[in-house]
Amino acid sequence: MEVPFFRPEIGREEMDEVMAVLRSGWLTTGPRVKRFEEEFGKAVGAPHAVALNSATAALHLAVEALGLQPGDAVLVPTMTFAATAEVVRYLGAHPILVDCDPVTLNLDFGDAREKLRALRSGRLPARIPAGARVVGIIPVHVGGLMLDVRAVEALAAEHGLWVVEDAAHAFPASWRPAPAAAWQRCGEGTSAVSCFSFYANKTITTGEGGMATTSDDALAERMRLMSLHGLSQDAWRRYSGGTKWDYRIQAPGFKYNLTDVAAAIGIHQLARAEELRIRRERIAARLSEELSDVEELDLPPSPPDRIHSWHLFPIRLRLDRLAIDRNAFIDELKAAGVGCSVHWRPLHLHPYYEETFGWRPQDLPTATAVWERLVSLPIFPAMGEPEIAHVADTVRELCRVHRRAAASAAS
Helix, strand or coil: CCECCCCCCCCHHHHHHHHHHHHHCCCCCCHHHHHHHHHHHHHHCCCEEEEECCHHHHHHHHHHHCCCCCCCEEEEECCCCHHHHHHHHHCCCEEEEECECCCCCCECHHHHHHHHHHHHHCCCCCCCCCCCCEEEECCECHHHCCCCHHHHHHHHHHHCCEEEEECCCCCCCEECCCCCCCCEECCCCCCCEEEEECECCCCCCCECCEEEEECCHHHHHHHHHHCECCECCCHHHHHCCCCCCCCCECCCCCECECCHHHHHHHHHHHHCHHHHHHHHHHHHHHHHHHHCCCCCEECCCCCCCEECCCCCEEEEECHHHECCCHHHHHHHHHHCCECCECCCCCHHHCHHHHHHHCCCHHHCHHHHHHHHHEEEECCCCCCCHHHHHHHHHHHHHHHHHCECHHHHHHC
16 A cells, blocks of 8 residues: 555635636736635634745745844744745844754754853854844744744743744644633734745645734735735736726835635635644544554654644654664655655754854754654545554554564563
């Protein structure tokens, strides 16, 4: 059996909506994008939603709108995808890489404070000017498990930082600060700007796409302006009637707009978002149940004060119990027909951050150690029972076959 790492679920409603867009003659940013923005904003409880062609675009526009300047510094988790830090570099600022929590893989707030102290005292191991002004933090909800929003708020308040959430994995996801408290949705006032992804393998998809949400009128206006060349009005407003044909360039903006073709898919994905999340949650529960007694593994956490989006199902190999390394384990998974990946090689272990800033493996020891154990297993809403069983059985068998003799005797 072949189980892909991910298989998007596109229904008849999405297909019909795309065909309606194609027949309409208006393919780029227009009425479907406006509808998608309005409905997504309602879904996360945000007054403003700006549809874009990627979450990277959302992150870039967010930090630009917040006034990030060359020479500034921003706290960024090392355990993340390229986009989270590269948008800081787009504006000539410095990402200060922060280690991860060993259980959740989300940002370690103790290490964040230590990095700030080290920068102030001139002891930061990276080549970042000692006088660099730290202005913000970009936390990531790894795999769709929301981090502690109160801890983010406390750190930001303590050091006068703005917060931009990389919520690429976290729709729909929620958290609550106490058992009796109300659930708070990701994007519902949890940061200055929350940035979501609709890439092909995300929890809902538009093929390529993203969304920036905010409760700040000025930030929303700036991001919308800069998303399309800094023009005073977009093509749909100019040609659909009600406004004049003319426009003004108000700033040197970017080409980050989402198309109506993409939004047509997103509208109906959004309508099924909670249904799709529940199905991923059930698959995660099945995988956890099937693998709970495999002593060579650590399974992803699912704390009761979080509603997990389950974009990823990352297991961690206990390499001290296995006579095989992570890369060989992945090769054998793939040979058995199980698609898989790794999320992620930490940023400080990539050539750019090593060579440009001088980050070393020992500067972020938890991420350095844990990434060598990580394997992301398949999880997607259309994953059937035979596929779940094949994934679990394959992982279990590989652990049995490659169990260290000493570990086997001890057990």
